[in-house]
Amino acid sequence: MKANFHLSMIWLHRWSGLIFGWALYVIALTGTVVVFSDEISVWMQPELPANTVAVEQALITAQTHLQRAAPVAEFWSITPSAHHGGVTIAWAGADSAGNDRGDNALFDAVTGAVVAARDSHGTEPLVDLHFRLHSGPVGMWIVASAGMVMLLGLVTGVIVHRRIFRDFFMFRIGKGQRSWLDAHNIAGVLTLPFQFVIAFTGLMIFPVLLMPGALQAGYGGDRAAYVSDWYLPTQREASGMSAPLAPLLPMLAAAEHQLGGRIEQIAVAHPGDAAAIVTFWRGTDDRLSMMADWAAFDGPSGRMLASQTRYPPGIETSGVMVGLHFAKFGGAWTRWLYFFSGLASTALIATGLLLWTVKRGPESGKGLVAALNLATIAGLPMAIAAYFAANRLLPVDLTERGEWEIRILFLSWAACLGWALMHNRWASWAGMMLGAAFLLGIATILGGTGPVTLSLALSAVALGTTGLLLIRGARA
Amino acid sequence: MIALTLLLATAGFLTLALSMQRHRRDLGRQGKPPRAMRPVAFLLIGLSVFPAVADQGLAIGITSWGMALSVCAMAVAAWLTVRSSWR
C-alpha cells in the first residue's frame, strides 16, 4: 500500500506536470517579469513626465481641468500616479457645452497639459498572459487549473522526493539527467514556501469565481450582494438641484488623516449637484492587505460622511492573500526577492519539463514534447525580448502602435514555435537564447538610462551567457 | 536593514553548508565539522529576522524575511555548485 501510494504520487506528479507544465511556465515567467510592472510600464512610455508629483498638486490640476471641461458631469475620476508625474483624469456625462460624452486621458500633473506619450500597452499583455494566457475566460480557467496543479505538484513533489533535507544544497553538475533532477529539486525545495504561497494566493484573487459553491449557498450566486455586505462606499442619487462643489484640497487632507496613508484615487459622483459625493481611496503599497480603505465626503459642504478602515477577519485574510501575490507591499527590496523566487519557479517548471525529454533519451528529441519545450522555454523569453525591442524600434507615430507591439510579441513567439517544430536541436536552444539576448541588447541601447534598462542589460548578459554555454556544451 | 537580513541569512546558510560533510568538501575543507556548527547556523538564520522586522514592521518584515531565506539559500547553493564544479 505504502509503495503503491508512492508510485501513484510519482505518476500523478509526472503527468499533471507534463500536461500543465507549459501553461505553468508561461504563467511563472510572465509573473516574474511583471513583478516590476509599474517600473516597466513607465519605461515603455519614456515621454511620461519623470518626476513624481505630490497628490495635492495633481488634485489641484485635475479639479481645475474638470471644472472647465465638465462642471456638471455624472462622475469624475482622478488617479495621480505614484510612479511618474502624470495624473489620469476620466469623466462621463455632460461636458461644459451640455453634450453627453466622456473622456479618459493622462495629463501632466504640474502643467495640466495632455501627455503625448507613445501608444503602448506596457505590461498589459504580459499580465494578460499571466492570469489567463491571453485567451479570455477560458484562459482564466486553464490558469486556475494550472494553479491547482502547481499546488498538487508541490505536495506530490515533496512526497516523491524522499531525501528532501539531506539533498538540501546538492547540485551535481555535468551528470546528464541527474543534474536536471538536482536542479529541479533545489529550485523546488529551497523556495517551497514561496511556491506554495504564490500558487495558493493566485487562486485567492478570484476565489468566489473559481469556487462558486459557498457564494451560491450564501447569496444565491449574487457576487455584488456578497461584496456590498462588507465593502460599500457611500452612494446616493443625484438630487437634480445644483450646488457648487467645495474645494477638494481640504477634503484630501481630512481623508489622508482619516485613512493614514497616500491617497491613490479620488472620485466625484455627480459634481455640481447638491447630492455630490467625493470618495477617496487609500493606496495599499505600504501594507500586506490589498483592501483599499475609503472615505466619503459630502460634495457641497466638504463634510466627511463615512469611511472604512476595518474589515471582518475573513475578508482581511483574503485581502492579505491578494497582497502577498501582487508584491507591492515592501518596496524595491521585496520585489527583487519576489523576482528571484519567481525565477526559481520558472526554473523549477522548466527543469521539470526538460526531465521529460532528457529521461527518454535523444531519440525522442524530435518529438512534440521536445518541440513544445523549446518553443515555450526558450521561445517565450525571446518573444518578450522582441516585445521590449519593438517598443523602442517601432516609429512613435505609427497607427495602432500599441497593437503592433503586442502583435510582434505573438508573431515572434509563433515563429519560435514554427522553428521548433522543424529544427529541434541544441543549436536551436542556443539560437533562441542568443536571439533574446540580442533583442534585449537593442532595448538596452535604445532604452535610455535607469534601473529598468540596467535590468534589461543584465538579462541580456544572462541569456547570452546561457546561449554561449549551450553552444560550448553541444560541441563538447 | 534588509541588506543586513540578507547578509546574516547568507552567512547562516554558508555555516549550515559547512556543517554538512558533503558540502565541506565543496568548499575545500577537510575533516569532520565541529558539532556546534549547526546550532550556530540556525541561530544566524533565526537572527536575520530582526533587521527585516525592525525595518518593515512585523507582518511585512516576516514576509520579506521568508522570501530572503529562499533567495539566500539559492545563492549559497549556486556558490557551492560553482565551487564544486571548478575544483
Place this chain on the structure above:
Amino acid sequence: MLAAGPGGFALANAAAALGAETLPLSAAEAVTWATMAAFPIHLAAIIWAFAARSAAWAWAGIVIPALVCLLILSATA
C-alpha cells in the same frame, strides 16, 4: 481522472456550500472562509482519487462525502 478533477471540484463546492450555510458567522464571513477552505479540499480530493486502490474506491471517496454535505445542506435549508 474524472473523479479527481470535476469530481473533486464538485465535492469542494458542496463542502463550501455547507460551510457557507452552517458556519456560525455572518453570511459574508461564512462564505469567505468556506470558499478559502474549498481549495485545500479540492486538492485533497485529487490526491485521494489518484492514491485510491481502484476507480470504484476513488469515486466512493468523492461521491459519499459530497452527498453527505448536500444531505445536511438540504436538511438545514
